[in-house]
Amino acid sequence: MSARFQTPRGTEDVLPEEQPYWRAIHEAAAEVTRLFGYERIDTPTFEDAALFEKGTGDTTDIVEKEMYAFADRGGEALTLVPEATPAICRAYLEHGLASRPQPVRLFTIARMFRYNRPQLGRLRQFHQFDCEVVGTDAALVDAELIELHWRFYERLGLRDLEIRLGSIDDPEARRAYLDRLREYYLPLREKLSEDSRRRLDRNPLRLLDSNDPGDQALREGAPTMIDDLSPAAAEHFEGVKDTLTAAGVPFVVDPLLVRGLDYYNRTVWEIVPKGDGRQQSSVGAGGRYDGLIETIGGKPTPASGFATGLERVIIEMKRQEVSLVEPQVPDAFVVHAGAEGVRAAVGVAANLRTAGIATMLGEAGRSFRAQMRRANGSGARYAVIVGEDEAVRGVAALKDLREEGDQEDVPLGEIATRLGERFR
RNA sequence: GUGGGCGUAGCGUAGUGGUUAACGCGUCAGGUUGUGGCCCUGAAGAUCGAGGGUUCAAAUCCCUCCGUCCACCCCA
Numbered sequence: 001m002s003a004r005f006q007t008p009r010g011t012e013d014v015l016p017e018e019q020p021y022w023r024a025i026h027e028a029a030a031e032v033t034r035l036f037g038y039e040r041i042d043t044p045t046f047e048d049a050a051l052f053e054k055g056t057g058d059t060t061d062i063v064e065k066e067m068y069a070f071a072d073r074g075g076e077a078l079t080l081v082p083e084a085t086p087a088i089c090r091a092y093l094e095h096g097l098a099s100r101p102q103p104v105r106l107f108t109i110a111r112m113f114r115y116n117r118p119q120l121g122r123l124r125q126f127h128q129f130d131c132e133v134v135g136t137d138a139a140l141v142d143a144e145l146i147e148l149h150w151r152f153y154e155r156l157g158l159r160d161l162e163i164r165l166g167s168i169d170d171p172e173a174r175r176a177y178l179d180r181l182r183e184y185y186l187p188l189r190e191k192l193s194e195d196s197r198r199r200l201d202r203n204p205l206r207l208l209d210s211n212d213p214g215d216q217a218l219r220e221g222a223p224t225m226i227d228d229l230s231p232a233a234a235e236h237f238e239g240v241k242d243t244l245t246a247a248g249v250p251f252v253v254d255p256l257l258v259r260g261l262d263y264y265n266r267t268v269w270e271i272v273p274k275g276d277g278r279q280q281s282s283v284g285a286g287g288r289y290d291g292l293i294e295t296i297g298g299k300p301t302p303a304s305g306f307a308t309g310l311e312r313v314i315i316e317m318k319r320q321e322v323s324l325v326e327p328q329v330p331d332a333f334v335v336h337a338g339a340e341g342v343r344a345a346v347g348v349a350a351n352l353r354t355a356g357i358a359t360m361l362g363e364a365g366r367s368f369r370a371q372m373r374r375a376n377g378s379g380a381r382y383a384v385i386v387g388e389d390e391a392v393r394g395v396a397a398l399k400d401l402r403e404e405g406d407q408e409d410v411p412l413g414e415i416a417t418r419l420g421e422r423f424r
Numbered sequence: 425g426u427g428g429g430c431g432u433a434g435c436g437u438a439g440u441g442g443u444u445a446a447c448g449c450g451u452c453a454g455g456u457u458g459u460g461g462c463c464c465u466g467a468a469g470a471u472c473g474a475g476g477g478u479u480c481a482a483a484u485c486c487c488u489c490c491g492u493c494c495a496c497c498c499c500a
Binding site: 007120127130195285311368369388 | 454455473500
């Protein structure tokens with residue numbers, strides 16, 4: 001059994017019965033981006049590894065231990081893309097998108113790759129719907145992205161989600177805050193959990209969202225960033241909140257919201273299902289990243305964006321049992337018998353399809369009964385029966401497969417128009 | 425990357441040391457001359473995730489690996 005090949009760890013096949021979810025997602029993304037005026041961009045599946053080492057940050061887990069980095073046959077240091085943002089920024093610089101009317105509003109739907117331990121909602125190859133606005137520092141645009149993000153889920157029929165909104169200020173102010181945070185925690189070091197002692201050295205912000213009860217108690221007295229933002233960041237944050245309120249988008253301010261990526265500044269947000277205990281349940285997250293483009297070699301250019309994990313969205317769609325469009329079924333199923341019947345059946349099927357009627361044909365070599373069973377199982381509304389008799393008489397029996405199953409003979413040349421009328 | 429649970433036909437399960445591994449769903453074929461659904465009959469389909477070990481005997485016990493799920497880490 002295991003001699004058989006299987007999907008690599010953390011990857012999955014998307015079988016036909018899963019496709020309705022993906023179709024719904026693609027349609028929702030297309031619609032919501034159209035409504036907000038975002039244009040699609042697609043970037044390569046692999047990029048220069050240094051793009052992420054610089055852009056994402058070489059101290060982030062993504063770069064340190066999750067990149068599918070490799071040297072190609074020519075020795076180039078490449079990596080499968082772990083996140084879209086640096087790639088889109090690279091494209092922005094490479095193609096001079098700064099010379100277009102600013103800001104540029106872009107989106108993509110793409111595969112991402114991160115080498116980590118798979119879990120439900122955490123795969124090594126996964127998909128993201130990603131929106132980025134490059135070339136403005138307007139608070140309005142942060143709010144626009146959050147609204148677009150929110151409307152995407154709404155359009156998919158998801159409910160009971162919550163927007164958690166925060167601000168992590170600008171780099172200088174954040175450094176000052178981090179110093180204060182360290183000052184607060186240093187005397188408490190011995191009381192912290194082992195993990196959090198490590199966080200204290202590596203990433204003090206993480207102390208704030210520790211799950212350890214002891215750490216959570218200590219957090220009570222910790223300084224918060226959101227209450228003490230620099231004037232510019234505070235004003236920006238107010239702008240985001242005001243705009244969201246004006247747009248009628250609900251949110252909760254989360255003073256402890258910590259985003260993992262180094263490049264974020266000011267606005268950060270995350271959208272999570274309410275009351276889901278699982279850890280991997282955040283369906284999407286975003287933030288402002290004014291420093292990123294400069295980091296990867298461009299002129300200082302403000303930007304903001306978000307990504308949503310589509311496999312996680314599907315998990316949530318299933319959990320909430322969102323209704324999907326009917327699975328695709330043929331309109332007609334052509335059943336045949338005998339050599340003449342086959343010939344006529346193929347002709348009829350061709351005519352039907354030309355007329356826009358979705359038509360399946362019974363496989364030759366199957367019994368009549370088997371074909372009828374298949375016709376029924378296909379979900380087709382009508383069976384078109386062409387046997388020896390009918391072929392000779394130049395007709396086909398048109399049979400309604402619902403309920404009783406009335407049937408009538410119709411001349412071969414008139415089947416398409418007759419069926420067309422019935423579907424009208 | 426760390427710790428733990430699980431792994432029997434396509435799917436869902438039964439079987440916990442002893443004859444040819446069972447059931448439901450699904451698939452395929454039939455159920456008299458060319459008519460589906462319901463029903464009936466039959467068939468195919470599993471080296472019991474893989475490899476090794478213990479034993480007269482292993483789906484069942486042990487080890488390793490693989491996969492999956494959960495927690496951690498982190499994140500979409």
